[in-house]
Each structure stands twice: as structure tokens, then as C-alpha cells.
Amino acid sequence: MLREVAGQLEHPVLLFSGGKDSAVLLRLAEKAFRPGPFPFPVLHVDTGHNFPEVLDFRDGRMAELGERLIVERVQDSIDRGRVAEPIGPDRSRNRLQSTVLLDAIAEHRFDCAIGGARRDEERARAKERVFSFRGEAGQWDPKNQRPEVWSLLNGRIRRGEHIRAFPLSNWTELDVWEYIDSERIELPAIYFAHEREVIERDAFLLPASPWLELRDGERPEPATVRFRTVGDMLSSGAVRSAARTVAEVIVENARIPVSERGSGRADDRVSDAAMEDRKKEGYF
């Protein structure tokens, strides 16, 4: 499917999120294009609220691959006044990423952004296309999506429009972990059990970080945790865990009776209709 992107579109870009899905995408890109170079650069939309482990992982992996990395900072867009720092209780910058991404797409004239989203992540994504068509303003129009029959993907676009391509559409969280296991793919250390200071808030375990403002009565406590999804540190929830290897994570996930989103993303408890609205705005 990555080859289909490269064959049909002129300026694709692969999005790096820092998470396990990006790690898998990079491996798939190696499988698709080695021994040649990748036909696209890698783009990291950096919220500034990073786990240091994720940045180490990104830089290490990119050096190993010898491919081009572009970093677009949410902070720069805030400084330029393109977006406003969120205020209020949830100060996660995850949502600001859409604007920064759209700006980057326009600036670099990308015609396709390859992402690691999966249809099993939540009900609202179950209808997402493998090639998702975005209009001139980057918006997603549910009425204007192309039916995907067989594996024939229609990547034809006009200037200014673009495609979001999701090679992992049909993978489940378990598929991702098993692939990581069988391919021995390296991940940022935060995916495995480690000691860290956390704050319990609204049924989430949030990692203590320079950006997290404590509320009355909140006090960081040490805990042994790992993360199931990774984004802005302000909205990445941890789970208590003892799993230190991929195999242990697989076994443990099978026992956790909560979905990846439910345990991980504090900003993502949205209804299906709300999700459609968000995607119309250009959310990934």
C-alpha cells in the first residue's frame, strides 16, 4: 500500500507520531522501498510536550535509516499566532496539531500524508478509508469519500487537495504488537513498565511533567506504569503495569478490560458525531 502511495502521488510525507504505530510504519517503509531510499520524507508535528524517550527514539531511528526528517513545532505556530495555546483544565496540544499539519502540507506542497491510524481504535474510525480524501482546506467531507472496492485505491487529486493514507487501517492493536514482536521492532522505552511520578486525575494516570499544573490536593506519586498510546504528555494516560517485554505487553493487554483509547487518551472521549465534526475540521 505504501508503494501505491509512492506510485500514485507526487509528494507524499510519512507522519511520525512517536508511537508504536510510527515504528511499524517505518518498518513497512523499509520493506516496501529498500534497498532504495524512501520516496518521502518523515514529518514530526512536535507538540513541545514530549516524552524525552520519544525524541531519543525518533533521532536514533532516523539516523539509522538515513532518511530526511522534518520537524514542525506547534510552539512556532503559537509564536506566529497561527494557533492559540489551549487554556482551561485540558491544556493538551494534540488538537493544535491539525492546524500545524495543514500548514506544513501547504508549505511543503505535500499531496499525501501517511499516518498510522487504525480503524479498530474507536467506533468513529470504523468507516475511515484507506485513502481518505481531503479537500482544499484540508477538511474531510463524509459525503465526498470514495468507495474502496477490492484493493484498488483512487489517489487522483487536484492541486491543493490531498490524501491521508492509512496503511494500518486493517490492523488491530494486537496485530501491531505481534508484528513488533515478530519483526523485533524497537520502541520508545515508555511502552514498557517503568517507575515514574504520576498524578491520578479523572480516572487517568497522568505523567508528571514540566507542563502539568497540579490542582489542589494533587501530589505526584511514584508508580510502575507503561503507556499504550503516546501523544502530548498532558493527555497521555498511563496504565499500571509490570510488563517489561513485548510478549508480556501482549499478555497483559489481553487481560486489561479497557480499550487502548479508553486507557490512554484523556482528550479522546468523544462521541461518534463529535468525531465526525472534528475530522471535518481537518483533525487526523
Add this chain to the structure above:
Amino acid sequence: MSAIASGEVVRLCTMGSVDDGKSTLIGRLLHDRKLVLDDQLAAVRDASARRGWDGLDLSLITDGLRAEREQGITIDVAYRYFATPRRRFILADTPGHVQYTRNTVTGASTAQVALLLVDAERGIGEQARRHAFVASLLGVPHLAVCVNKMDKVDWDEERFVAIRERLSRFAALLGFRDVAFIPLSALHGDNVAERSRRTPWYDGPTLLAHIETIALAADVDRVGVRLPVQYVIRERGTSGAAGRWYAGQLAAGVLRVGDEVVVLPAGLSTTVAALANGMPITSAFPPMSVRVALSDDLDVSRGDMIVRLTDGPAVVREVDAIVCSLSTQPIAQGSRVVLQHTSRSTSGVVTSLRYRIDVNTLERDPAVTALGFNEIGRATIRSADPLFYDPYRTNRATGSLILVDPDTNATIAAAMIVDPNENEGSL
């Protein structure tokens, strides 16, 4: 695409009219396989209570069509994923509304098993036949008819047998490889994942056991090697044939190192010097994604096809196809289109529209002037560049194509190539 570690992947699609119990059935499957997680279950319990249910409305697990309409969400194919220790399932959940042939076609295009729901109380309607027809047209090899709501007819065997008799007579005309009938109750869970004690007269498997054990039809050996070239890889710092690889997904046949092959459309022959899929391999089979190095320095590009000399595909500039319209853009004689076929994209024109098929009666209407949204017919299409095809009946991957509107870039139709010689017989 995701041929993953363990457990064979089986692709399913659902079919049935609104209210036959499709959402409840899928919810039941997921629920009984313990695949509904606590946070999701809590949401369903809340929503069920709001609708005045005491207990769980299982149809809400997958967000039934009704809920979609209420919320104004697009009615479209949704994909669900579940697994058992033996197999993994990708289920294309297609809304069963009358006018949505488009969704049924999309779901069926990749399915190996079609789950067709029939309401035991209401019996077989026009839609069940229409859906079975579309499934067969799209070449879904296995049909599993779920005779649902058996609780409403007091588990009456005669009722079940009557439905089976009527539908099997119709299905026999359609050329499925096998058709199974399962009496069940999605609401109560009988014969879905758990065997029911209320159907002692039924000795077949539960629905879950059936889809777990069904011997899947394999297409591998029906035609020769077909490797559409998707992408040309050039090793850094090399030139000429050395360091050039042709990558693609094998669409048919078994390809081995040393095989004599021909590259279409040029027709030049050469041999397979090396094969790899990440690691060097000696042979490849569908649907593997591979890269191939050839012994000679040929000019090969995306859209070409690597085949064997002896059992190559038909090479033509005009194909006869069954066309399913997927958009409001009418398809008529003279319509200009872009054809996407395997990795090839070329412009074309509809040279004639032979007939429209009435999906209810299966009758042909030769007086047709255009195919409207959701209509199905047979057309002849001419292409600017040659196409390398096999009839859809023998190989889905090289027999299918989509038609794209050259102005709007919308995908307007799915088409299945028919062998012009086997003509009027089946379709």
C-alpha cells in the same frame, strides 16, 4: 494487506435488510467472544438505558443504522475486527438499506464469506435475493445464511426448512461454492457463539464455529503468474539492471527464482534473477508483496505486468464488464472514464451499454441508455492503453477495475471483466 503473525485472516461481509437484526448479531458475536471492553460496554449500557432497555441493546455495540440516522452520521461501510484462537476476522458491515447497493458492492468486493441475514418471521424478501445476487456477482465464494429471530417463531423447524428450501433454489443459480443455513437468535445468542438447546433438530455448527472452520476457497492455481509492477526500486549508487527491483503484490500464480517470464506490454522475455520480501526468498505466492530482479536490463515501469510465457493473461484494448454504478454520475455510451486496473491507470470510454440487470428479477433490460446510482449492467469499455486481464470469475485481482470520473476524480463504478466467449450464459 495485513498478513500478520498467527491465525489466518478471513474477510466477512454482512448483508440483510434493515431490522433483520444485523447490528444485534454483530454485537452478539463481539460480546460473546468477550471482545467488548469495559469502557465500551459501559457506554452501551448507558445508551441502552436511555432508550428504555433494561439490560443491553447489543445492536448499540456496533452503532446500528438507526443511531447513525439519528445522529446524522454518514451511512457507509464500517469495518470491525475480532479474533478467535484459530482465525482473525475482518468484517465489512454494510448498511442493508435498499438503495445502498454501493455499500454492499464495497463490502462484498473483498469478502470470502457473506453473512446474509433473514428474519425467520418475515421470511425471504426481495432484498435477501438481491443481496445474494450481488454477493455472487462480486465472486464471494461462501454464503452463510443466518436465519435470525428463531425465538419469534418458536424455534419451528418447518419454518427454517421452508426458508432454506426457497433460498437454496435461488442460490443454486448463482454459483456459490457453498451455502450454509444456520437457525439462530441474535438477541438471545442461540447458535451464534453458543450452541442452542432449543434447536435439537439442527445438527450443523454455530455461526462462529462455521466461520472458524470453513475451508476457504483458494484461487492461487487458477491462472498463471501475475505480478503487476507497482513501483521500481533503484538501489542507491547503482545503474543498469543491477540494483533495479520491480516491486508489487503477486496477484496470481507461484513465482520462483529462475522462472522464465515476460514483461507486458513490451513482450520481452527474461528470467527471474532474485526475489525478496524484505529477505531474499526463492518463491512467492499470492497475496505476497515482493520485489523481483530480472536478468536483463529491460525498461519496466509501474503498470507493467510480469507473467509467464505459457499462461499469460489476455491483452486487449477493449473489455466487456459487469459495471456497478457507485455514484450519481450516470454511466452511458460515450462516457469518458479513467480506468484503474491492477497498478495500471489509463483513460477510456464506454463504447456500448448492453443491458441493465434488474437486481430483483435478474432480468435484463437491453433498452437502457444509462446506468444510474446503484444500478448494475453490462458494458463494453475501450482503453487507450492495453489491459492485461483474466476474467473476474477466474481471478479477482486481475479481473476487477474501477472507473474514475476524469473531471471530478470521483470513483464512479466498480467493474468485473467477463470473458467475451463465455458470453450470455450466466450473465
